[in-house]
Amino acid sequence: MEFxxxxxxxxxxxxLAIGAQNIxxxxxxxxxxxxxxxxxxxSISDCFLIFVGIFLxxxxxxxxxxxxxxxxxxxxxLFLIHFIYSKIKVSIKKIDLNQNFGKISLVTIIFKTLGFTxxxxxxxxxxxxxxGNFSKSFLLNDKIIFGVGASIxxxxxxxxxxxxxxxxxxxxxxxxxxxxxxxxxxxxxxxxTLYVIREIIYSINL
Numbered sequence: 001m002e003f004x005x006x007x008x009x010x011x012x013x014x015x016l017a018i019g020a021q022n023i024x025x026x027x028x029x030x031x032x033x034x035x036x037x038x039x040x041x042x043s044i045s046d047c048f049l050i051f052v053g054i055f056l057x058x059x060x061x062x063x064x065x066x067x068x069x070x071x072x073x074x075x076x077x078l079f080l081i082h083f084i085y086s087k088i089k090v091s092i093k094k095i096d097l098n099q100n101f102g103k104i105s106l107v108t109i110i111f112k113t114l115g116f117t118x119x120x121x122x123x124x125x126x127x128x129x130x131x132g133n134f135s136k137s138f139l140l141n142d143k144i145i146f147g148v149g150a151s152i153x154x155x156x157x158x159x160x161x162x163x164x165x166x167x168x169x170x171x172x173x174x175x176x177x178x179x180x181x182x183x184x185x186x187x188x189x190x191x192x193t194l195y196v197i198r199e200i201i202y203s204i205n206l
Contacts, residue, residue, distance in 0.1 A: 007149025029165025053132025
């Protein structure tokens with residue numbers, strides 16, 4: 001029970017930080033676009049990466065070089081730039097709530113969710129490297145319990161923010177409000193983009 005709670009609260013403290021993945025989950029919840037699918041993919045991905053970190057930490061620590069991290073950051077940067085560009089295009093046009101929110105296909109949502117998860121080096125740093133390093137001295141059974149606790153926290157968090165956003169969307173059924181939300185998302189993603197650029201510059205200068 002001790003390691004279950006330790007895993008739960010350690011994972012929760014990491015995932016509470018505002019990042020591109022969390023913002024994307026909130027946005028899809030607000031739009032009521034495949035909320036379950038988005039939350040499920042994020043949860044399963046986090047659980048997978050948590051246990052990768054717990055059991056293979058030394059292997060990944062050996063091969064996760066600055067070059068690989070740089071590549072991931074560049075991929076994330078390109079992904080974010082494309083995402084921001086798409087959001088700006090939508091904001092410039094007149095928003096039609098019925099058409100705009102119904103256009104995106106399930107396949108597109110799946111690829112976007114996977115992009116915000118697996119192209120994000122900070123997801124790896126939180127799940128694989130931090131939790132893996134944190135639990136490296138635990139006994140095998142304690143590692144598993146720790147991983148289960150961390151996975152529960154991640155799953156509950158994603159479904160909470162997804163469906164909480166889903167619930168509050170009924171109070172936001174207004175074109176003007178959605179335009180404001182769109183620009184807030186653009187602003188936050190732009191800040192994250194600047195942070196990624198800083199990380200790239202730092203990696204290049206090492």
